[in-house]
Amino acid sequence: DAGITQSPRHKVTETGTPVTLRCHQTENHRYMYWYRQDPGHGLRLIHYSYGVKDTDKGEVSDGYSVSRSKTEDFLLTLESATSSQTSVYFCAISLRTSGSYEQYFGPGTRLTVT
């Protein structure tokens, strides 16, 4: 258990509204990630962070923004939610051991955009 929590765990929202998902970790890991998982697409990286205020885009970043003002929190914002953003969102942290990097995932947030 890498001490990762996500909130909310479930959310239903309407098209066009902004939505913020929170990922919280308790162990001061430097690297944090946001993925989305959809049937037929596997896990796809949205954004990641390599430190406070240091973030970068992943492969499916359009329509999403992130912020990391402190080590323990990584926020994902859907600026104007669309139905195509209905998905399960997973946060992860990266733990370095002997030269390689393991990732540990949170429980996920199921988002439905109607």
Place this chain on the structure above:
Amino acid sequence: DAKTTQPPSMDCAEGRAANLPCNHSTISGNEYVYWYRQIHSQGPQYIIHGLKNNETNEMASLIITEDRKSSTLILPHATLRDTAVYYCIVRVSGTSGSRLTFGEGTQLTVNP
């Protein structure tokens, strides 16, 4: 990243060893082999990784062939709770900022 190939599904009897194969014939010398699994509706779970030596932890063993072109994940005494999709991933070391790419994986079903 090297491409991996896994069987789409496997069955195993409870209490027996589950041996999950993975082919990664284009693996390069600095790429690690990682195994993750995802139990239905949960986040992916790290299991084990290795470079060229066999590895064992409390969850599983990883056997990598000498030419590193394939590997096998072994769950020594499978339980019903091991029913999940298992993913074999090849990644270069030191790329913490990069994504993990999960393919289709192997659906392991442990039967009572």
